Amino acid sequence: MTTTTSPRAARDTEPLAAGQPRPDGAPGHGPGPAPSSGAHPTHGETGATLTVVRRKHVGRWVTAAVLTFLAAQFLFSLATNPRYEWGVFAEYFFAPAVLSGLGLALLLTVLGTLLGFALGTVLAVLRLSPSPLLSAPAWAFVWFFRSVPLVVLILVFYNLGYLYPTLGLGTPFTTDYWLVEFQTTLTITAFAAALIGISLHEAAYASEIIRGGILSVDAGQLEASAALGLPASVRFFKIVLPQAARAILPNAFNLVIGLIKGTSVVFVVALPEIFYTVQVIYNRNGRVIPLLLVACVWYALITTLLSIAQYYVERRFARGTSRVLPPTPLQRVRSAVGRWWGSLASDQGATPPGPGGAGRAAAAALATETQGVTR
Amino acid sequence: MSAPALNQPAERAEARSGRRAGTGAEVVIDAVSKSYSGTQVLKDVSLTVGAGEVVTLIGPSGSGKSTLLRTVNHLETVDSGSVTVGGEYIGYALRGGALHELPEREVLRRRTRVGLVFQHFNLFPHLSAVQNIAIAPVSLKKLGKDEAEERARALLSRVGLEGHGDKFPRQLSGGQQQRVAIARALALEPEVLLFDEPTSALDPELVGEVLEVIREVAGDGTTLIIVTHEIGFAREVSDRIVFLDQGEIVEQGTPEQLLSHPTQQRTRDFVSRVL
Incomplete structure (x- = not known):
């Protein structure tokens, strides 16, 4: 690739061409037509046009070749190794039990994310309050629900009836629920226990992500909103949150993508989400690898969709951050x-x-x- | 102007009488003191700025002039003393000889009588120029959305930015951004407009266009308090210049008096350094 340059551009490139050490520290005479200083005319005076010879990046090409080889080797084995049992994979990929397991995983992810981020937003705002009356409880919540493993949370909520056989409203500090009363075991089903556990767990993490985003907004923005007399809700939802979103979104998508796979812990309360379902199937028929692949490919598909969504959502919130956004x-x-x-x-x-x-x-x-x- | 309900009827009448479009309000700063972690930045400062008057605050860095400016719209609270705008305390209500902190909603409402233009513009980067200007009148339900945007475009042409309404702040030069910020402050038709070093963050060749806009605003009867380092501009536009040093007012007077015939040694030193 050669380019003819104007005399002025040629002068600009001269210091590099004149045999000085290169910025990356590579020796001046690698493979390819590296310029030797003797070959250079004093072009500044002659005004002759010079060609610029691009440096050859041999290391990059070698690395790319090795990686391509390794990838090809792996893909070849995927196609030819009979133990992957792609027939079994195909048989179960759209099996009703697998699809309903996937549906449950998605349902828990969507509800857990919505509830988690709603509660997390409230917690983040409380945590940022100048008053310790509000920030300390929020800190304690986050501390507690980040400390307890999700599995334990779900088990405790599922077995809440053991600790509190009935729940209700009545005289404080007693179990005299004369207003309303529920049987705990009947109210908190396996699904409810899973959803409560996941939501509280997600809320703790989401609140930290949202708090980080809010902190990333320049203090001048709050001063300007205050000086204009904007009400608190407008300040938060129209000024702070849209700008915080830039910092929140990558981490938030991380959390959601983690959760879709994290929902597999609900097997502890015997909820048949996709991972539990394939385990049940392979325990029956012994086809471990193809069934694990079924779950993995579904997870990968969901992650792909979420990643694409992430790209466009982030782009939407990049409005105003640069003069012109690059094309999608x-x-x-x-x-x-x-x-x-x-x-x-x-x-x-x-x-x-x-x-x-x-x-x-x-x-x-x-x-x-x-x-x-x-x- | 449909103001939200005030606390007392008497207060309401008082607020109305001080408000005619394009008319400034009097600002009374009375014996204000303020400390940050042991350092006293304002020492018993008193200053009255008449309705429609243009007053410039000058002084060395750290003299407290920006802090004093920000006490006027209650962005800075004071440790003692008081500030009134058109006879109204911005952050407090006077009851039984004590100043009671007002609920935030009321502070915000009173604050809209005072506009503030920042050194670093502080435009909302995710909103277009028109949205930046229209957000306050719309959020405070003073104007409908269409009406507010129409007025925003009118304000933009007033500051010489016709046709730039749909651009985002980052697509504008510093001088253009500051002019949008001035239009944003004007959108609520404030009776007092505060400028906190409006040209300090600008490239030298962009200073003139912003000063031109301030000059134009200074002619329309709004009370202006300007913190600036542009002494030449201060001389030209001000009715009165106030020199602050180490948290106190050292000297004040007409531009001619203060800049050409200062009576205090500290003023003389400062003026000879900046002129």
Whole structure:
């Protein structure tokens, strides 16, 4: 790849070309046509155009080749090793029991995330209160629910009836529930125990993520909102939270993606989510690996969808942080296809109103669209 | 202007009488003292700024001029003394000879009588210029959304930024951002406008455009208190210049008196250094 440069640009590149140590410390004469200082004319005076020879990155190519080989080796074994039993995998991938297990995992994830983040937001705000009357309880909550393992939480809520056979409202400090009274074991089902445990656990982690986001917002923003007399709710929801979201979102998606797999702990209360389901199946038929793969591929699919969602949600909240946002991968592909189609069209050149012209127009339209992305 | 209910009817009448569009309110700073962790930044400062008057606070760094400015809209609380705007305490209600802290909602309402322009603009980066200006009138239910945005665009053209309404702050230059910030402060039609070193964060060639806007605002009858290091601008725009040093007012007077014939040695030293 060579580029002709103007005399001015050539002067700018001179210090590098003149045999000085390179910025990365590599010796000046690696493989490829490295310039030796003797070969350089005093171009500044002659005004001759010089070509710039790009450095060859041999290490990168070697590393990429090794990685490609290892990946190919693994993919080849996946396809050819009969012990993966892809037939069994295919048989169970859409099995009703597996799908309902997946449904349960998703339901617990969605509800746990919603409840966890709602409670976590409240906790974060309390924790940031200047008054210890509010911040200390929030700190204690986070301390407690980050200390207790999720499995233990779920088990304790499931067995709450052992500690408190009835729950209700009545005279304080007694079990005289004369207003309302429930049988604990009937009220807190396995699903309720799992959901309560997951929500409280998630809330503790979410509150720290949200608190970090709020702290990342410049204090000047709060001063400006206060000076304008904006009410507290507007300050929080319209000024602080949208800016905090930039710092909150990557960690929040981490937490959600962790939770989708974390829901597998609900097996302790015999809830058949996807991981528990495949375990039951392989304990019966002995096909351990293909059934584990069924669960893993489902988890990977969900994670993929969440990652794509993350990209676009983060992009939405990046509004105003840079002058022009880079195009999305989809826009990049479309513009590349447009360029390719355009170059194809210009090769066919002299066939005026045919598909070539239309292709060029389409390519131009796509290119403009891509450049025009400002948010 | 539909103000939310006030606490007492008498107070309401008083508030109304002081409020005509484009009319400034009197600011009375009475014996204000303030300390930060043992260091006294304001020492028994008293200053009265008349309705519609333009007063500039000058002084060396750390003289307390920014702190004094911020006590006017209660962004800084005071340890002793009091500040009133148009006869109203911003953060307190006077009952039985004591100042009672007001609930936040009431503080916010009273604060809208005073606009503040910051050194670092503090525009909301995720909102467009128009949204930055319209958010306060809309949130405080003074204007509907469409009306507020229409007015925001009018204010933008007043500060010379016609056609920039849909840009985000980061797409504007420093001088343009500060002009949006001034338009934002004007959106609530404040009776008092405070400027906290409005040009200190700007590149030298952008200072002029911001001063031009302040000059224009100074002509419309709003009370202006300006903290600045632009002595030439202070001389031109001010009715009165106040020199502060080490938390106290050393000297004040017309620009001519203070800058050309200072009576105090500290003023003379400062003026000779900055002119």
